[in-house]
Amino acid sequence: MTARLLYTASDEDETRRLGEALADTLPVGSVVSLIGTLGAGKTALTSAVAARLGVPETETASPTFVLIKEYTSGRVPVYHFDTYRLKDADEFYELGPDEYFDGDGLCFVEWGDRFEEVLPPDRLDITITVLGPTRRAFELAGRGGFPSSVLDALREKLA
Ligand SMILES: Nc1ncnc2c1ncn2[C@@H]1O[C@H](COP(=O)(O)OP(=O)(O)O)[C@@H](O)[C@H]1O
Ligand SMILES: [Mg+2]
Secondary structure (H helix, E strand, O other): OOOEEEEEEOOHHHHHHHHHHHHHHOOOOOEEEEEOOOOOOHHHHHHHHHHHOOOOHHHHHOOOOOOEEEEOOOOOOEEEEEHHHOOOHHHHHOOOHHHHHOOOOEEEEEOHHHHOOOOOOOEEEEEEEEOOOOOEEEEEEEEOOOOHHHHHHHHHHHO
8 A cells, every 4th residue: 555645835835845744753764755857946945955854044045956965964964866867777776876775864865766666665755747837746756665754754744
């Protein structure tokens, strides 16, 4: 059975609210796959999580094109993978992703659906759909052994 949660954001503030709820709820070691088109809000959501954990916005706002950004100045480390430019799974494996996935931070992987075989089976998939200029639908689905209690806690926070 897959535990699911649907959340609609009518603007960026409401996306930030989801990011903050995730930061408050995700167990250390969680891996989140972010699925959605360019401009959907994958980076915006990740930045909101990092900000909630205490990472200064100046760090997350820098538009560098590195594949892995490590935000370690917050309460919990956040590892942000942008796999847009990776050609194939081998290129991903060369980055040594398991060290991050098995580590004690929160991992966010943009375009994770392109690299399912690289990702751990126990994870949270977040699919973002653009509904309008500032309106976004988020579908959260726990995979494998991802605890459904986390989705329950999120549901309560966002209610
Ligand atoms: N509700 C919303 N949530 C997130 N981003 C939004 C929202 N409404 C408008 N935007 C805009 O959409 C863009 C999302 O960009 P970004 O997070 O970089 O997307 P992605 O990483 O998915 O390519 C930004 O320009 C942001 O200002
Ligand atoms: Mg992005």
